[in-house]
Amino acid sequence: MDSKEVILLKKALERQKKARIQAEKILEEKSKELYDVTHHLKETNSKLENLLNEKTSELDGVFINIIDPYVVMDLQFNVINMNGSAKEFLGYDHTKEHLNLSQLVHPDYIEYTFESFQSLLEVGTLKNYRAKIFTKDRSEKWVQINSSIIYDAERKPIAAQGIIRDITQESEIKELLSEQKKQLDIIVENSPLGIVLTINGKIIKVNKAFETLLGYSQQELKQLHVKDISTPEDKEGSINLLEQMNRREIENFAIIKTYTRKDGSKLLAKTQVSAVRNGEGKKDYQVAIVDDISKEREAEEQLISSQNRLSTLILNLQTGVLLEDQHRKISLTNKMFCELFQIEASPEELKGADCTDAAEQNKVFFKDPEAFVMRIEEVLKAKKVVLSDELEMVDGRILERDYIPIFNNGVYKGHLWTYQDVTLRKNYKQNLEIQKEKYSSIIANMNLGLVEVDTNDVIQMVNQSFCNMSGFTLEELMGKKASDVVKVTDPQLIHEKNRQRQQGTSDSYEVEVSQKNGSTRHWLISGAPRYNDAGKAIGSIGIHLDITGQKQLELQKEKLLLELEASNQGLQEYAHIVSHDLKSPLRSINALSSWLMEDYKDVLDENGVFNLRQMQEKVESMDRLITGILQYSSVTNDNQECTSVDLNQVITDIKEIIFIPDHVQIKITATLPTLLADRTKIHQLFQNILSNAVVHIEREEGLVQIGVADMGSHWQFSIADNGVGIPKQYHERIFKIFQSAGTKEHSTGIGLSIVKKIIDLYQGKIWLESTVGEGTTFYFTLKKER
Amino acid sequence: MKGIVFTEFMEMVEASFGLETVDTIIENSELPSEGIYTSVGTYDFNEMVSLITSLSEETKLPMGDLIYTFGLYLFNSLGKAHPEVIQSYNSPLALLYSIEDHIHVHVRKLYPDAELPTFKILEKTDTSISMIYSSSRGLYRLAHGLMEKAFEHFNGSADITYELLNENGTEVKFDIVQNG
Numbered sequence: 002m003d004s005k006e007v008i009l010l011k012k013a014l015e016r017q018k019k020a021r022i023q024a025e026k027i028l029e030e031k032s033k034e035l036y037d038v039t040h041h042l043k044e045t046n047s048k049l050e051n052l053l054n055e056k057t058s059e060l061d062g063v064f065i066n067i068i069d070p071y072v073v074m075d076l077q078f079n080v081i082n083m084n085g086s087a088k089e090f091l092g093y094d095h096t097k098e099h100l101n102l103s104q105l106v107h108p109d110y111i112e113y114t115f116e117s118f119q120s121l122l123e124v125g126t127l128k129n130y131r132a133k134i135f136t137k138d139r140s141e142k143w144v145q146i147n148s149s150i151i152y153d154a155e156r157k158p159i160a161a162q163g164i165i166r167d168i169t170q171e172s173e174i175k176e177l178l179s180e181q182k183k184q185l186d187i188i189v190e191n192s193p194l195g196i197v198l199t200i201n202g203k204i205i206k207v208n209k210a211f212e213t214l215l216g217y218s219q220q221e222l223k224q225l226h227v228k229d230i231s232t233p234e235d236k237e238g239s240i241n242l243l244e245q246m247n248r249r250e251i252e253n254f255a256i257i258k259t260y261t262r263k264d265g266s267k268l269l270a271k272t273q274v275s276a277v278r279n280g281e282g283k284k285d286y287q288v289a290i291v292d293d294i295s296k297e298r299e300a301e302e303q304l305i306s307s308q309n310r311l312s313t314l315i316l317n318l319q320t321g322v323l324l325e326d327q328h329r330k331i332s333l334t335n336k337m338f339c340e341l342f343q344i345e346a347s348p349e350e351l352k353g354a355d356c357t358d359a360a361e362q363n364k365v366f367f368k369d370p371e372a373f374v375m376r377i378e379e380v381l382k383a384k385k386v387v388l389s390d391e392l393e394m395v396d397g398r399i400l401e402r403d404y405i406p407i408f409n410n411g412v413y414k415g416h417l418w419t420y421q422d423v424t425l426r427k428n429y430k431q432n433l434e435i436q437k438e439k440y441s442s443i444i445a446n447m448n449l450g451l452v453e454v455d456t457n458d459v460i461q462m463v464n465q466s467f468c469n470m471s472g473f474t475l476e477e478l479m480g481k482k483a484s485d486v487v488k489v490t491d492p493q494l495i496h497e498k499n500r501q502r503q504q505g506t507s508d509s510y511e512v513e514v515s516q517k518n519g520s521t522r523h524w525l526i527s528g529a530p531r532y533n534d535a536g537k538a539i540g541s542i543g544i545h546l547d548i549t550g551q552k553q554l555e556l557q558k559e560k561l562l563l564e565l566e567a568s569n570q571g572l573q574e575y576a577h578i579v580s581h582d583l584k585s586p587l588r589s590i591n592a593l594s595s596w597l598m599e600d601y602k603d604v605l606d607e608n609g610v611f612n613l614r615q616m617q618e619k620v621e622s623m624d625r626l627i628t629g630i631l632q633y634s635s636v637t638n639d640n641q642e643c644t645s646v647d648l649n650q651v652i653t654d655i656k657e658i659i660f661i662p663d664h665v666q667i668k669i670t671a672t673l674p675t676l677l678a679d680r681t682k683i684h685q686l687f688q689n690i691l692s693n694a695v696v697h698i699e700r701e702e703g704l705v706q707i708g709v710a711d712m713g714s715h716w717q718f719s720i721a722d723n724g725v726g727i728p729k730q731y732h733e734r735i736f737k738i739f740q741s742a743g744t745k746e747h748s749t750g751i752g753l754s755i756v757k758k759i760i761d762l763y764q765g766k767i768w769l770e771s772t773v774g775e776g777t778t779f780y781f782t783l784k785k786e787r
Numbered sequence: 788m789k790g791i792v793f794t795e796f797m798e799m800v801e802a803s804f805g806l807e808t809v810d811t812i813i814e815n816s817e818l819p820s821e822g823i824y825t826s827v828g829t830y831d832f833n834e835m836v837s838l839i840t841s842l843s844e845e846t847k848l849p850m851g852d853l854i855y856t857f858g859l860y861l862f863n864s865l866g867k868a869h870p871e872v873i874q875s876y877n878s879p880l881a882l883l884y885s886i887e888d889h890i891h892v893h894v895r896k897l898y899p900d901a902e903l904p905t906f907k908i909l910e911k912t913d914t915s916i917s918m919i920y921s922s923s924r925g926l927y928r929l930a931h932g933l934m935e936k937a938f939e940h941f942n943g944s945a946d947i948t949y950e951l952l953n954e955n956g957t958e959v960k961f962d963i964v965q966n967g
Contacts, residue, residue, distance in 0.1 A: 009806050016813075016823045020794075024825035031827075 070165040073151070076122075078103040081160055090167060092137025107133035107141065122158060125150045131168070143172040195270070195291035202227040202243055205286070214270070214293055216263035227289075232259040232267065239272070246276050247285060257294065269295045316348060321420035327413055329356045341400065341420050342366065368393040380404045384413060391423075398424045450524075450545035453531060458483050458499055461540065470524070470547055472517030488515040502530040502541035511548070523552040576634035580627045587627065591620045629751030636682065636758045646680045648673035651687055652707060659692045665703030667691065673709050674716055676783065678763065686759045689752040690720050690779050697724040697777075715765060715782040726773035736767065756781070788835055788924075789898055790828035791868075792861075796838065797824065799860040804846060812841035829900065832924060851928045858932015866940065869893070879937040879945070880916055880965060884908065904930065915964045920949075925956040934963065943967065 070087030074080050080095040080102060093100045106114045110132035121127040126149040134142055148163030189196050195211030197204060204222050212219055215230060222230075231239055242254045253275040260268040270291045277286040315322055321338035325331060334348045342363050344351070360377045364370035373392065380387050387404040394400060405417040444451055450467030454460055463478045471478070471487050478486055489495050490513035498510060507529040514522055525548045531540045594617050602610065649669065656667055676683065694705045700723060708719040727735065736757040760767050764784040771777035801809045813822030816837035820830055843850045866873050872893060876882040882890075886906045894901055904922030911917075920927050931947060938945045944966045952958035 006806075009810050012810055013806060016821070019821075019823040020825040023823060024827050027825065027827050 067164065070167075071162070072102070072165065073160055073162045074102055075160050076158060077101070087165065090136065090142075090165065105134045105136070107135065109133065118161075121148060121150060121161060127163075141169075142167055143169040195289075195293070197222075197227075197289040197291065199227055199287045199289065200285070201247065202240070202287075211291060214262075214268060214291065215260060221263070230260050232261055234259070242274070243287065246274070246287065249276075252276050260291075268293060269298055319421070321418075323356075323418040323420075324415065325356050325418070326415040330354065331356060332415065338420065341422065366394050366396075368395055381416075384416070392420075398422055399427055450547075452478075452483065452543045452545065453540060454483050454499075454543070455540040456499075456503060456538070458495075460486075467545060470516075470522070470545060471514070489513065490515075490521075498526075498528055499541065502528055503538045505530050505538060511552075522547055523549045573634055576630060580630040580634070583627050584624065587620055587624055591617065591624070594620065626751065629755070632685065633751055633755050633758060636685075636755055636762065642679050643677055644680055645675055646678050646683050647675045648683070648687070648709075651680075651684055652691075655684065655688045655691055659688060659695065661695050662698070662703065664701060665695045665698050665705065667695070667705045667707065670706050670708045673707070673718075674711075676716070677786070678783070682759045682762070686756055686781075687720075689756045690781075693752060694720060694722040694724065694777070694779075698722060699725055712782065714786075715784050717780060717782045719778055719780050721776060721778035723776040726775055727769065727771040727777050728773055729771075732769060732771070788830055788832045789826075789901055790824050790830060791826040793824035793830055793835065793838075794826045795861055795864045796835070796857055797822075798864070799857055800842060802860075803856070804842075808842070808845055811845055812838055815841040815845070854926060854928040855932040855935075858929040858934075859936045860932075861929070862933045862936030862940065873940065877941075879934075879941045879943060880911070880914070880963075882937055882941075883916055883918070883934065883963065884911055909960070915962070917960065917962045919952070920959045920961060921957060923957055927951075927956050927959040927961075930959075930961075934961070938965070 067084055068086060070090040071084040072080060072087045073082040078101050080093075080100040083091075083095055088094050091100075091105065103111075103114065114130075114132060117127055117130045126147075128147050130146045130148065132144060132146075134144055136142055145166045145168045146163045147166075148161055150158045151160040151162055153159050189208045192208060192210055195214045196208040197211055198206040204225050204227065207219060207222050212222065215222070217225070217230075227243070228240060239256060239258055242251070242256065245251050246254070253273065255271065255273040257269065257271050260270055262268055271294050272289050272291050274287050274289045277288055315333065316335045318335055318337055321341045322333065322335045323331065323338050324333040331351050331354045334351050336348055338344070339346070339348060339351070343366075360374045364373050367373040376390065380390075384406045386406065387402075390402040390404070392400040392402055399422070401421045401423045403417075403419045403421075405419075407414045407416055445465045447464070448466055449464075450470040451462070451464040452460060452467055453462040460478050460481055460483050463475065465475075468475055468478065473486060484492055484495055494510065494512060498508075501508070507527070509525060509527045511523060511525050514524055516522055525546045527544045527546075528541050530538045531542050533539045594613060598610070598613050598617070605613065649672065652667070652669060652673065661667065691705065695703065698705075703723060705720065705722045708721070710717045710719075735753050737754060757767055760781050760783065765782035767779065767781040769777055769779045797809060800812065816822075816834070818834050818837060820834060824830060839850055839853055842848075842853055846853070872890060873882065875889075876885070883906075887908075891903050894903060902922075902924075904920055904924070904926070907919045907921070909917045909919060920930050927949060931949060934945070934947055946964045946966065948962045950960045950962075952960055
């Protein structure tokens with residue numbers, strides 16, 4: 002080993018030694034450190050232990066002293082520990098018997114309980130678990146539990162602890178409250194009174210009735226202030242009171258105020274407002290109860306006015322009224338009473354006056370004073386209703402007195418006297434009887450038969466005339482059925498008429514009756530229903546007139562008319578047949594004479610031809626005569642047609658038909674009317690007059706003028722000619738058949754009689770004015786409407 | 788830095804280069820501890836840097852290789868000192884996988900103030916592992932040596948490649964693929 006190596010080793014060794022010393026030093030330091038740490042730990046440990054003990058005992062105390070039940074259970078719900086309160090509450094003692102809390106839970110809450118427990122396990126705490134449980138005595142309890150999980154040193158959950166609060170009562174109160182609130186709501190909503198809740202006049206809530214009263218909806222009202230629905234005149238009053246309430250000067254008030262409805266109409270209501278003070282004293286509510294008193298007010302006013310009317314009525318009654326109370330003091334009397342007994346005081350002043358001596362004082366007014374007093378005493382004693390006591394007074398008046406005792410619930414409360422002056426009524430009755438007698442004698446002696454029957458046709462009354470008419474005596478008629486005694490040819494008619502009477506109909510009719518002696522008479526009966534006081538039909542009155550004489554005359558007349566008609570008819574037919582039958586031999590004569598003329602014209606001398614001609618003319622004339630008779634007889638009312646006839650047209654037609662000599666002109670001076678008539682007849686009428694007129698003109702210039710004038714109900718026509726004229730003595734005759742003024746061969750004397758007949762049909766007249774040598778004017782009228 | 792690293796380093800230098808080299812690098816390194824190390828003590832890391840720098844100058848070998856060699860050496864020493872730690876693994880990959888969660892936890896029990904590197908596992912299969920070494924010391928070659936030796940310990944081998952994620956080597960990605 003060389004020295005270098007030795008030195009190196011020595012150095013290394015030196016380093017190793019030093020390293021060892023260093024290591025030892027480090028170790029020593031570490032040992033010391035360890036010791037210190039251990040020591041410190043020990044101290045800390047013992048401190049912690051003390052602390053723990055302290056806390057444990059503190060907590061024990063707390064739990065023991067917790068008023069609420071406190072329970073510790075394992076995770077399977079088995080009770081590990083519980084305090085006295087819990088034992089008391091649940092009724093179990095875990096030291097004496099095993100207790101599993103899950104078995105106490107009400108079945109409805111099992112699921113909720115397990116969910117809650119899961120949540121407890123996850124979170125570590127659980128607040129406000131609420132459930133129903135059964136205690137040992139099987140009573141149901143509401144509990145609220147706040148619980149937490151207990152962990153071991155390694156944070157593993159090992160148990161749960163909880164504090165139970167019995168909220169059974171709370172829950173019950175809550176339920177009760179909500180029930181009461183519901184009831185209250187029902188009452189409020191169904192109250193007929195309007196209910197309003199306000200804060201400082203602002204509407205917060207109203208009930209249905211208030212909505213209905215004002216016509217606003219809840220929503221609309223919530224936007225409004227009390228003053229919005231108050232009428233201006235009421236606004237100040239209610240706002241003032243509300244302010245007083247807000248200042249806490251008053252707690253409630255009641256006013257009658259007018260509200261304005263949504264539609265603007267008014268509502269009078271009694272309003273009671275109460276303040277509802279909030280506990281904090283901050284917000285004050287006002288509850289107003291609104292009662293619609295429009296109707297009450299109206300009724301009250303009506304009552305007052307009807308009372309007024311009644312008292313006025315009583316005061317002015319024509320009956321003396323005296324109302325006494327049970328002490329015989331006057332409660333009410335009236336003017337009439339004062340007048341009857343000549344009392345000078347007014348009815349008002351008599352109130353309260355004592356009536357005990359009244360009878361004695363007033364007896365002087367009566368004819369029999371003692372009887373009056375006795376009767377009053379008697380009546381007062383009996384206390385029974387007495388009506389219509391008649392009293393004669395000294396001055397001749399007669400009074401009727403009623404007594405009415407007044408009982409209230411069976412207790413005598415006084416009585417009412419009424420006195421009525423019946424003097425006039427009595428007099429009226431007498432007058433009435435006199436009048437009745439007077440009329441009765443008239444009825445008895447008048448020439449008309451009078452019968453009263455009831456609804457069953459039983460005779461109630463007859464007069465003497467009826468007895469005479471019918472031939473029966475009064476006894477034979479009274480109380481009998483009218484139709485049984487007096488035999489009528491047509492009983493059905495009487496029956497029908499009686500029925501009509503009951504319906505209130507009056508009328509007249511004719512009947513044929515048999516008198517007692519069997520002879521037949523005709524009566525005209527005027528019947529009218531009879532009514533009682535109530536206006537009910539109770540029968541009928543019949544007035545009978547014997548019209549047998551008139552009836553017979555009438556029958557005769559009818560018979561004559563019929564006969565006349567028949568003979569007229571015969572005559573007409575006769576004329577027609579005769580004229581028709583005459584025509585045919587006439588035609589033969591005409592034919593024969595023509596042949597004679599033709600065959601022997603040359604053989605006959607001049608005279609013979611002339612005579613033959615004359616014969617032919619006479620035959621023609623005879624033919625016209627017969628045609629005229631035919632026409633005349635056919636002018637009757639029968640078979641005529643009414644059409645619109647334009648006279649102008651008629652004249653034009655006639656001008657074409659008739660022969661008008663060349664020197665004659667027919668002129669219409671005024672436009673002629675259009676008539677409603679039988680065309681043929683009107684034609685005949687004008688043709689006959691015109692054809693007469695034109696042929697009787699001998700002047701060089703003949704003129705026939707037709708004129709018309711409106712005479713109101715008639716048209717008046719005029720036909721004037723300037724012909725030869727008609728002498729005065731013919732003016733009447735010419736209108737008669739077969740009469741002619743002229744000597745002309747063509748004149749048949751029938752034309753104007755047809756004219757006359759037609760004018761008669763149209764209810765007109767015909768006349769003429771004529772001067773011989775100057776001319777003739779025919780006038781005739783026709784009725785416009787028939 | 789823990790004293791055990793210094794004492795083991797000195798052991799390796801003495802074994803590999805002789806006592807003289809030990810003395811030389813101590814003398815050259817102007818150490819505050821004067822080269823006196825005990826495994827239970829704690830010394831400035833700069834002393835290690837000085838010692839390695841001195842060794843590299845003395846032996847003319849690169850520092851990285853020296854540190855790698857130290858890693859190989861250190862595995863054996865640690866394995867002898869705490870055999871139960873290695874025995875609890877039946878494969879080198881499992882051991883590597885558990886550095887952070889298991890081995891370092893045990894280290895801290897003995898040396899609560901030890902400043903340990905961290906290994907962040909990126910990927911692991913049955914035959915490979917890739918992880919990021921990170922330490923302010925930048926001794927990734929030490930880690931490389933320790934890994935190499937670990938495979939050797941379990942009679943295996945592996946292709947260990949690494950990639951510096953920064954210049955200082957304080958962040959290094961290791962990809963280890965087991966052979967066979």
